[in-house]
Amino acid sequence: xxxxxxxxxxxxxxxxxxxxxxxxxxxxxxxxxxxxxxxxxxxxxxxxxxxxxxxxxxxxxxxxxxxxxxxxxxxxxxxxxxxxxxxxxxxxxxxxxxxxxxxxxxxxxxxxxxxxxxxxxxxxxxxxxxxxxxxxxxxxxxxxxxxxxxxxxxxxxxxxxxxxxxxxxxx
Numbered sequence: 001x002x003x004x005x006x007x008x009x010x011x012x013x014x015x016x017x018x019x020x021x022x023x024x025x026x027x028x029x030x031x032x033x034x035x036x037x038x039x040x041x042x043x044x045x046x047x048x049x050x051x052x053x054x055x056x057x058x059x060x061x062x063x064x065x066x067x068x069x070x071x072x073x074x075x076x077x078x079x080x081x082x083x084x085x086x087x088x089x090x091x092x093x094x095x096x097x098x099x100x101x102x103x104x105x106x107x108x109x110x111x112x113x114x115x116x117x118x119x120x121x122x123x124x125x126x127x128x129x130x131x132x133x134x135x136x137x138x139x140x141x142x143x144x145x146x147x148x149x150x151x152x153x154x155x156x157x158x159x160x161x162x163x164x165x166x167x168x169x170x171x
Contacts, residue, residue, distance in 0.1 A: 021136040024157040029142040031122060031162050037169045038118055045111045052107060056100050063096060125165055129157075 032038060070089055074082035130138045138157060141148035 022134050023137045023139070024130075024135055024155045025139040025141055025148045025151045026126065026156070026161055027142060027158045028140045029144070030158050031126075031165070032119065034162055035118070035122065035169070036166045037121075038115070041111075041114055041118065045107070045114075048107060052103060059096060059100070063093065066092075122165065125168070126161060129161055129164060 067089055070085050074085045077085065126138055126140075129135075139148050139151075
């Protein structure tokens with residue numbers, strides 16, 4: 001009987017000495033999408049996208065004008081000369097399409113690279129926040145991947161971390 005009491009006493013001492021785990025969670029979607037740096041990044045690339053579309057439209061209009069002029073010239077030319085003119089236009093059209101496709105892909109790739117970098121920045125910020133504020137775990141959740149099915153509001157760090165991220169970005 002004494003052994004059982006001693007064992008329970010030792011177990012009680014060990015469990016009382018254990019450090020309490022501090023756990024929080026964030027909604028990844030809200031933190032990323034409402035982060036001012038991401039909003040600014042999207043605006044920057046939206047401006048680049050609009051400039052690209054204007055450039056593509058301008059090149060397309062210039063090419064259409066060239067097509068019309070070439071058709072007029074081709075009608076006045078021999079059949080062989082007309083075929084050469086139209087063949088040259090087809091090659092130019094293919095080159096222009098390839099160039100526009102390459103520029104569009106480059107713009108998309110640049111945007112994705114910056115978004116990936118931003119996500120790493122947010123993860124590092126959350127990690128540092130957790131260490132600084134004594135958290136054992138900070139879990140992430142979102143509508144797409146609900147890893148936290150339930151958490152009390154006082155453990156929801158979404159707004160706190162988003163505010164701290166935006167404050168750090170302002171500096």
